[in-house]
Amino acid sequence: VLLLKPQTLPFSFLSEKRKDDDDKKVVAEIMKRCFVPTFITTTSWEGFHFVGHEIRITEAKDCYGAVVWPSALVLCYFLETNVKQYNMVDKNVIEIGAGTGLVSIVASLLGAHVTATDLPELLGNLQYNLSRNTKMKCKHLPQVKELSWGVALDKNFPRSSSCFDYILAADVVYAHPFLDELLLTFEHLCRETTVILWVMKFRLEKENRFVDRFQELFDLEEISSFPSLNIKLFKAMKKNRRNA
Numbered sequence: 001v002l003l004l005k006p007q008t009l010p011f012s013f014l015s016e017k018r019k020d021d022d023d024k025k026v027v028a029e030i031m032k033r034c035f036v037p038t039f040i041t042t043t044s045w046e047g048f049h050f051v052g053h054e055i056r057i058t059e060a061k062d063c064y065g066a067v068v069w070p071s072a073l074v075l076c077y078f079l080e081t082n083v084k085q086y087n088m089v090d091k092n093v094i095e096i097g098a099g100t101g102l103v104s105i106v107a108s109l110l111g112a113h114v115t116a117t118d119l120p121e122l123l124g125n126l127q128y129n130l131s132r133n134t135k136m137k138c139k140h141l142p143q144v145k146e147l148s149w150g151v152a153l154d155k156n157f158p159r160s161s162s163c164f165d166y167i168l169a170a171d172v173v174y175a176h177p178f179l180d181e182l183l184l185t186f187e188h189l190c191r192e193t194t195v196i197l198w199v200m201k202f203r204l205e206k207e208n209r210f211v212d213r214f215q216e217l218f219d220l221e222e223i224s225s226f227p228s229l230n231i232k233l234f235k236a237m238k239k240n241r242r243n244a
């Protein structure tokens with residue numbers, strides 16, 4: 001096993017064995033997936049390499065959801081390097097707080113049926129990035145849908161018909177006033193068999209306590225930790241499942 005390069009090891013293995021040095025190596029490997037255009041263009045975009053594709057993401061610097069956050073890179077890398085354990089092919093996947101859409105694009109390239117969601121003002125850029133990077137490249141074209149946390153969940157995502165295999169979330173916990181609504185949204189979308197893959201950037205104590213509240217409703221497993229980024233990757237499932 002020691003002969004394998006760190007980036008080829010599954011995260012679960014790394015989380016048990018890795019020390020600080022390994023953390024930095026994997027983080028460097030993740031960050032190598034980004035590139036910036038070498039020529040000047042009229043629109044600003046950033047490039048990423050995942051699942052054998054060059055992905056171009058248009059960003060806007062004026063709002064949270066319009067840039068790609070490191071947590072999104074961590075989740076993309078995890079999905080790409082753990083396809084055996086977390087196979088996305090034909091799976092029903094929803095991403096909340098999708099922002100620029102990088103995670104949804106990677107899940108789509110891996111074969112999932114993806115619904116990428118965010119606030120209404122983000123959806124134009126999200127749709128643009130998804131279309132540009134998935135047309136003719138994916139088994140299932142991703143959908144874009146408004147999901148403001150806690151708002152009209154029963155109407156827009158009825159429990160009877162919304163059945164997701166995975167809920168993906170990258171950097172959705174920070175200093176915003178919707179943490180209660182966010183928890184409600186996780187709870188509403190999650191069925192007995194749904195797996196939540198959630199990447200959390202730890203910043204302020206107040207927001208960090210969200211993890212404790214989350215654990216009252218969900219069984220939480222830390223899959224990987226990146227101390228140099230203050231980021232953790234969690235897997236969660238509903239508590240008290242019949243077949244747990």
Ligand SMILES: C[S@@+](CC[C@H](N)C(=O)[O-])C[C@H]1O[C@@H](n2cnc3c(N)ncnc32)[C@H](O)[C@@H]1O
Pocket residue numbers: 064065066067068069070071072096097098099100118119122147148149169170171172174176178
């Ligand atoms: C820090 S950004 C992360 C974006 C993306 N997941 C990433 O990691 O690059 C947080 C995202 O949550 C979204 N968001 C914030 N408050 C929200 C709310 N009340 N309902 C739905 N989405 C929200 C923002 O629009 C933004 O896209």
